[in-house]
Amino acid sequence: MNVFDIYLLEALINGVLLGGVLALLSLGLNLIFGVIDVVWICYAELIMLGMYGMYFLYTVYHAPIWVAGVVCIVSVAVLGVLLHILVIAPLLGAAPINQLLATGGVLFFLQSAATVLFGIEFKNLGLRLPVLKVAGMFVSYSRLLAFVAALIGMVLVYLWLTRTYTGTAIRAIAQDRQIMPLMGVDSRRIYIVTSALGGGLAGLAACLLVLQYDVHPFVGLTFGPITFLICVLGSLGNFVGGFVAAFVFAEIISVGGLYLDLEWGYVFAFAFFIVMMFVRPEGLMARRS
Amino acid sequence: MLELRSVCAGYGSFQALFDVSLDVKAGEAVAVIGPNGAGKTTLMRAISGLIRPKSGSIRLEGRDLATTPSHRIVELGIAHVPESRRLFPRMTVEDNLRMGGFVPSARSKFRQQLDTVYELFPRLRERQRQLAGSMSGGEQQMCAIGRALMSAPRLLLLDEPSAGLAPVLVEQVFDLVKRIRAGGLTVLIVEQNVQQVLHVVDRAYLLKAGSIRAGGSAAELLATDTIREAYLGV
Secondary structure, three states: HHEEEEEEEEHHHHHHHHHHHHHHHHHHHHHHHHHHHOOOOOHHHHHHHHHHHHHHHHHOOOOOOOHHHHHHHHHHHHHHHHHHHHHHHHOOOOOOHHHHHHHHHHHHHHHHHHHHHHHHOEEEOOOOOOOEEOEEEEEOOOOOHHHHHHHHHHHHHHHHHHHHHHHHHHHHOOOOOOEEEEEEEEHHHHHHHHHHHHHHHHHHHHHHOOOOOOOOOOOOOHHHHHHHHHHHHHOOOOHHHHHHHHHHHHHHHHHHHHHHHHHHHHHHHHHHHHHHHHHHHOOOOOOOO | EEEEEEEEEEEOOOOEEEEEEEEOOOOEEEEEEEEOOOHHHHHHHHHHOOOOOOEEEEEEEEEOOOOOOOOHHHHOOOOEOOOOOOOOOOOOOHHHHHHHHHHHHHHOOOHHHHHHHHHHHHHHHOOOOOHHHHHOOOHHHHHHHHHHHHHOOOOEEEEEEEEEEEOHHHHHHHHHHHHHHOOOOOOEEEEHHHHHHHOOEEEEEEOOEEEEEEEEEEHHHHHOHHHHHHOOOO
């Protein structure tokens, strides 16, 4: 194999690894949108808080890493429920633009609050995971771990959505909201469960991202816009579409970044998104209705 | 069993039902007939709690439905097959049926109810893994009725079950209503296919412009000109 092929293969593999994490991010946002019909613009800020949680628990208070992870996932799930009860539920009947503005307000509120509470310094876990060398290629252990954990998380969510009554109701409510009372389903309860699940996924993402990125009050801006665009590209609310779009985006970033700088990968990905909005404004996996 | 007294209901400032009173006794099949826009669907939605009456009372065996949260009404024994079926199109037949048996009281009987429904509709058993939205209109109607039966109801509300079906399927639907009745289920059915529905029910009410204009046994209504007059507005 010549050197260039190895670099390309390495970029493809890193793209797959990145895709897994992006798919996890988009799943949470898609769940919320599909079920509650509201976009949590502040989704990545929940992740930011989760990353701070990991930093304080593990680095400052020296909790075992798995304890920190579990506490982080549960806490962000609780934050998701609080977000729903305090901000979303009172606005369920309001115009979509008002809901967007409200969650956008929460985004800036959380950013500012984090700046006040934690300062603007970059913090990290101080945990250095090794880099694996496989067949002449370098694969970061933390990325591999994030990919595997994201995949396990998604499989668990999939099993839960397809095997349980509550999970089935979550899929059903995304298809026909109005008749849920005829099935004996209390939509408000389903919304709370979904918010907890969306928050829990954000918490899991926080645990995985904090292994690769420093945390600071504006770190949400690194993941927020791209998660939102992936969901739109895969057709908002479509779980499978979001999954596919995450890998498409990740490969463009990773392979595009190979030929120039990594930043160019993002430029290509966002340019691709804009072109796609002209070609298929309804998203990759739009359903004909 | 079911008792409506002076029910007024509507959407926002639009009133669709005016002082509607009707009764359904246990074991009976009762039809509500009337032209388009008479308020038939509104009546069904008020009974199953999808909309709240502005005034009047709706009681099931003495229990006030107007103050019962809508998602609790299924547990009391009412299942509603809504207008135009409203299946979950991107879920399998079996998942649709599972949703019909969502209430806690039905979950323990899931297998048993599923067998009952599949016995009634062998076609659904063949299609259990198929997406509901990909089936024909007749099969979807079977699935919608099957979904309602999954909660093991005592009162079944059928809203225009024959709408949009080919004539041969319409006949099958009415045949089915007969078979469901034979199992002891009480049925309240809303229909525009007046002649056919009157042959499968005991009694019927004529609803027009939001109020009950006539009522009586199916035989009486078939024999008189009330129906024709009502539809033609003579």
